[in-house]
Amino acid sequence: MCANRSKGTLCGIILSVVLGNAAIAADLHPVYPLVGATVGTPYPYELDLARDPSDVPGVPLADGATVVITAHEVESYISPKLPAANWAGDGTDVAFQFFAFGGGHEGQELEPRVPGPFIRLRQGRTVTVKLENYGKRQHSLDFHAVLGKTGGAGVLTAAPGGEASFTFTAKKPGIYVYHCVGNGTPHEVAHHINNGMYGLILVEPARRTAFRHVQHHAREFYIFQNDVYYDAETRSFDEHGMLSTMVPDYVTFNGRIGSLVDRPPMATKGQNAMIYFGNTGGHISSFHIVGEILDWVWNLGDLTSKPLRNVQTVPVASASAVAIGISGKTMVPTDLAGGDINIMLDHGSPYFRKGALGLFLVEDHK
Ligand SMILES: [Cu+2]
Numbered sequence: 001m002c003a004n005r006s007k008g009t010l011c012g013i014i015l016s017v018v019l020g021n022a023a024i025a026a027d028l029h030p031v032y033p034l035v036g037a038t039v040g041t042p043y044p045y046e047l048d049l050a051r052d053p054s055d056v057p058g059v060p061l062a063d064g065a066t067v068v069i070t071a072h073e074v075e076s077y078i079s080p081k082l083p084a085a086n087w088a089g090d091g092t093d094v095a096f097q098f099f100a101f102g103g104g105h106e107g108q109e110l111e112p113r114v115p116g117p118f119i120r121l122r123q124g125r126t127v128t129v130k131l132e133n134y135g136k137r138q139h140s141l142d143f144h145a146v147l148g149k150t151g152g153a154g155v156l157t158a159a160p161g162g163e164a165s166f167t168f169t170a171k172k173p174g175i176y177v178y179h180c181v182g183n184g185t186p187h188e189v190a191h192h193i194n195n196g197m198y199g200l201i202l203v204e205p206a207r208r209t210a211f212r213h214v215q216h217h218a219r220e221f222y223i224f225q226n227d228v229y230y231d232a233e234t235r236s237f238d239e240h241g242m243l244s245t246m247v248p249d250y251v252t253f254n255g256r257i258g259s260l261v262d263r264p265p266m267a268t269k270g271q272n273a274m275i276y277f278g279n280t281g282g283h284i285s286s287f288h289i290v291g292e293i294l295d296w297v298w299n300l301g302d303l304t305s306k307p308l309r310n311v312q313t314v315p316v317a318s319a320s321a322v323a324i325g326i327s328g329k330t331m332v333p334t335d336l337a338g339g340d341i342n343i344m345l346d347h348g349s350p351y352f353r354k355g356a357l358g359l360f361l362v363e364d365h366k
Contacts, residue, residue, distance in 0.1 A: 054265065069131050075235065078096035152178075177278050191236075196226070223277045249354070
């Protein structure tokens with residue numbers, strides 16, 4: 001899938017047309033210089049903190065399993081100059097002090113990424129989450145799938161260089177958000193979410209539901225939207241801007257502008273796709289895929305009710321998530337010459353103009 005990212009590949013051609021600038025296609029994946037130091041982490045950082053939308057573990061954690069989540073602070077770019085900053089009307093490299101989670105299931109990308117690792121459970125299973133803090137400030141985990149203990153954050157709070165563990169049973173199925181609350185003050189909750197510390201935890205229903213039927217053998221994708229308020233001086237959270245304007249500087253899919261243009265989800269004709277989509281921005285996302293109709297939508301994270309059918313746009317509130325099924329039978333393969341390309345976005349105009357935009361590509365089955 002877009003393995004050869006040079007000019008002339010399928011993805012390159014598509015992007016040059018979508019973005020209206022053939023020059024962009026020549027440099028789909030520039031290497032961004034890493035500014036600043038990585039903090040106390042044993043992992044070799046990659047420069048691009050955006051999580052691959054295909055990075056979804058295929059198997060739920062076993063009963064009694066332990067999953068490690070690591071906390072990091074690292075500077076990278078939230079708005080790379082090319083190719084996709086054109087969508088934000090910006091065109092400059094913007095360095096940003098990311099807070100990011102790494103770790104996760106075996107086989108996942110273990111380096112820090114935004115969003116944090118996708119955690120997959122089955123209802124009724126008991127697991128232990130271990131938080132390891134490689135940052136210079138306090139970090140924590142609040143799972144919306146957890147009953148009591150402040151969603152886990154009452155226990156899962158680790159000082160710099162420290163760690164914490166928490167064991168819980170996944171009692172209620174759903175697709176839930178998790179996020180850092182810093183030291184627990186309202187300022188820190190907003191700051192740590194703004195800077196990238198959030199993710200999804202899927203608790204699959206114990207019984208066979210419509211959700212599990214559609215999900216079976218589906219290609220699964222992980223997408224997370226966030227609003228970012230940016231202070232150019234600190235290259236970090238602009239709390240004053242947030243409180244005084246409520247107008248975000250950037251609206252991201254998977255951590256930065258253009259991440260899902262550079263590396264879009266790639267579905268396969270004939271195979272269902274399942275998109276797990278979360279939001280922690282301050283506004284309700286209007287999630288839409290141009291050229292598609294969303295066949296099944298489990299709204300508000302509810303995976304046990306009957307899904308909505310044939311939905312054009314899904315409203316996703318802050319601190320909420322949805323599961324979206326797209327039928328492989330009616331998918332239209334991406335065909336630029338024929339005008340078939342799916343653009344995935346928050347359809348609210350200021351928000352896709354500020355970056356909440358990617359592609360959803362479909363390969364024909366072999
Ligand atoms: Cu944090």
